[in-house]
Amino acid sequence: MSFGRDDVLLRVENLEKHFEVDEGWIASLLQSVSGGEPDYVHAVDGVSFEVRRGETLGLAGESGCGKTTTGMSLVKLHEPTGGDISYNDKRLSEVDKAGMAEFRQNAQMIFQDPFESLNPRMTVYDTVAEPLRIHDIRNETARVQRALEFAELLPAEQYYDQYPHELSGGQRQRVAIARALVLDPDFIVADEPVSMLDVSLRAGVLALLERMTEEFGLSVVYISHDLSLLRHMCDRLAIMYMGKIVEKGPTDRVIENPQHPYTQALINAVPVPEPDIGRERVELQGEVGDVIDVPSGCRFKDRCPEYIGDVCDGAIPPLERKSDIEGEREHEREVACHLYESAEGHDPYAEVDGDGTAAEAGAGGDAERASADD
């Protein structure tokens, strides 16, 4: 299956989002006197992917990997530090006010915590109707009713005058879903949509989200640390680590045959409710690194069980297709790791060679490469 340009709804190119570290006014005063540079948290650091029409894409990773920041940038809740997002082939940095209004109408978000994302002083009706009022769309009552009914809050009229505190967690999340759907958006970013809900209620909300994707032909970006959930909901997966995507591809391929050492560790760590299924348990050393003072080369190298030396230290592995991973649909998989051969002709060893300090290592790398070519 190949996708032409027309199939792409959103194209994210080299997205970066850095946050300045707030060290207090004394530190910033000293900094302005001494002329020092402030520190930045590299929350998202050069992420590229596309979201196709009608597809579900999962962004996975541990806390702090930048998945939520990426998701919030997708719906323009954050202004990117660098890079760009194109919607229907139009760069968002270049669109006019009307174009941005159209984008905002089509880009919606469902947040993790329905206890915090709904205004406690607004009734269910006003909560769902608010986006219609902002975008000046008519037929308010009928649309609100339809959205609530779709979210299985039945009969809808009964919920109109209720406040969030009168609803259960599952019902609140359904209100949040109705609010996101009321504008008939093109795509939705759902950030951990069920993690705050009780176990027995999750399946119901997940079923609703699935129905929403099918019936509205929506593109949905799911953000979660839970790979079981993403496997169930998503067509494609992107695994993030310290602000970068380390592996991306069709969900089945990524889960069943992960290639990046980090993806392998992450999938191995997922517990399963089947006592008979033994897991291969690789213990990963250390913890997620520092995204303020980002290490050189590969960001995973310090914890990587497959670390192969100076190339990992010296060259940042680009996210690219690899020529030595075999199997079906492999042309759709991209991996950011030096263990595999680039299918795009990129030579990380040349990069290390170019750096004087790593020249020796580069030679070793050359030898290894030569033997691999045999």
Place this chain on the structure above:
Amino acid sequence: MSVLEVENLEVYYETEEGPVQAVDDVSFSLEEGENLGIVGESGCGKTTLAKAIIGILPDAGYVNRGQIRFDGDDLTEMTDAQRRRLKWEEISMIAQSAMNSLDPVYTIREQITEAIEAHRPGTGRVESTEIVTEMFELVGLDPDRADDYPHQFSGGMRQRAMIAMALALEPSLVLADEPTTALDVIMQDQILKRVNRIQEEINSSMLVITHDVSVVAETCDRVLVMYAGKVAEEGPVEEIFNQPYHPYTIGLKRAFPNIRMPDQDLLSIRGYPPELVDPPEGCRFAERCPMATNRCYEEEPEAHHINGLRSYCHYADKIDEELRPRADDAETWKQTEAARAQTQTQQPGMGDD
């Protein structure tokens, strides 16, 4: 020998509307070196049960009836001073939120040392330093960081420090309340592995309280499924997860996707648990059970012993041939009240016989 025996325990909370029967007639025992998982959704009474065992019920909570025997002694009869002596030394707890369980104004070392010295007076500085170093190494923390304050640790490190503290005096019973819920998968996996390893070393028993059936499947020998304050089912982990004999267990296990079984349909348990101020007669799960009959609404189920487990479902004996095929079908759980009523009349075999 049983380390812990809970017998017909009832724990109530006093409220304006009357007592909430949070734990109602719960019995189980825990053998030496055994791990028992207690699973269920919020409000099923699992945390109340843990608090009653360790003796930290809030003021409104009280044990209405029943016994909690630890090494043969009834904890509910003990004075506060007697119970305090048991804490850390014999019974310790790993709480869900390590930030709230560690004191922010003392270093980690001071807190662990304090617990050691309180229970083993006369322990010298050198010896307690050794214990701290040993425990830190066991949980995978750098012993040099024992003199840090809790806020200098990441969430995963704090949780590990908490575990080091809970295990420092080699207690015979550890209560772990959602020990890894706040952590990422990789950290969760590491911590569970380490806890199991240490536990084997000091031969302690553990009670793992969680909503996550996967965590129980991976760490426990036996599991107790609670629903609305009562035991729904109890038995060996393999039996319960492979062949559950209670519809609630089937629903709970299949309510969330399993990474190894992508094609399995999710079961959505409709509705909400009942109010425990005025709990319903009959089976507490009846209202949400798509296979409930009139008998389920009227008569409280007794324990059925099958395959080494006990199930509190009226139809546990018939689960294999009749109920499980239906319960495994996601469509069954989508039935509306009306359709359910119809099925009841169509299947007289399932009625009160």
